[in-house]
Amino acid sequence: MAQLRQVENFAYSTPKGTEWKPTPITNSFAVDTVLDAEAFSKLPVLIVRSGAIGLLHMLGDGRQTISVIYFEGEVLDFRHFGKTSGRATCLLPVSVELYSGDDYDNLQFQSTQFQMEQATKRAQQLIYASQHSVDLARKSAIEKLASFILESRKRQGLGRHLDVLLRLRRADIADYMGLRAETLSRAFTKLKKLGLIACDQADLVHITNEPGLRQLANGKVNWMKTRVQ
Amino acid sequence: MAQLRQVENFAYSTPKGTEWKPTPITNSFAVDTVLDAEAFSKLPVLIVRSGAIGLLHMLGDGRQTISVIYFEGEVLDFRHFGKTSGRATCLLPVSVELYSGDDYDNLQFQSTQFQMEQATKRAQQLIYASQHSVDLARKSAIEKLASFILESRKRQGLGRHLDVLLRLRRADIADYMGLRAETLSRAFTKLKKLGLIACDQADLVHITNEPGLRQLANGKVNWMKTRVQ
């Protein structure tokens, strides 16, 4: 296992004292690397510096789903992983900070500010997961894509910027939004024809009608009536 | 607002000291009560003692979804609620313990054990939400129902017991699993005809073929080939 060796190569030499800061251990992984929880038993807490890690689930007949995505700044704690948590897979080239469980916990005990930050991040994860359930449950393909574009912009911290870089591959977006790649492709075509987005490059989406896109994502548009040929 | 008055009726008289335990304030709500976050600004941390609270989301054209359900023992922290978190709604008669933010945080600072318990619970919430996304994303109606029955058993702590009480109403189960009530009803019929479950009463499911039900829930059964008339 590649990532096992990579992790073990780093000496775990955090000084133990009452007032200390653990030396941040960073590590990088290529796209499609599977992060096996067992390989991270000594340094089970990952903070994503760049890239994206997804939890990949596979049904018995090969249907795939990405249930949760961890983007920059988000925390993946392997200590809380179960058998049903899927396989942590790098959806992009990933760089992470690694912490031992004790170091991470002690950091929170020492700094109230750090503790609050982390609590907020964890809560935010649940909010994202909750919102994602809403997206998956009852939205049409085109609504799911509109939601994904807006979620991407929000989680990349782009504010109200109209150019959103969808850094994930189409297949990964499809797995995340509960669609087939073909259906997702058709949804892109429809969004363009509706004049809500424009794509110069493959993964750069320019939002041409933000209110419309937001309304569509929130199910407020009966887009059937504005049907496109 | 009914729940506002109910909350305010309790005097907030937790003694402030270095070694103290906040007096647990309990409160009860009827089915379909909406727990408005603003009414809980003073006591924003809810621990569910009995019943179930769901986060209800509504799309612009009336489509409903329940994204997350809080069952016994689970913690709902209104401090981390955002506009996209939906409306906390009682799916059953609910009894909760209420804590102020400071009390809840201090409890965790004082007791490492309590802190660990709570961290595990919060992590478990994310695991449930993650698994729920898998259920919603690519499963058929009958697979969703099989998954829901098994999830219900697990979260009620019934172990391997074969009698599962689905305490939620059909409409709520449907909202949670991203189905229409009609489709859910048809899925029940199919599960019965496949001989995987038997229902004496409306909300009591007896699992007659657990391995089959589990395989179906995990997408390992091409149930099309074992089609039922």
Added chain:
DNA sequence: CGAATAGTTGAGTAGTCTCAAAACAGGTGG
């Protein structure tokens, strides 16, 4: 340049949704 991967387009099908109506359950009052 050719091979491999990623993404798009097309036609037909399966499964869920929609809308309508019927069956069922629980409570109230005569």
Added chain:
DNA sequence: CCACCTGTTTTGAGACTACTCAACTATTCG
């Protein structure tokens, strides 16, 4: 006790979305 009402669950027929499978185009990379 039964008729009645209200809300929930089930059944039925048809429409429509997303899936499947296949072929095609575009892009990446050696």
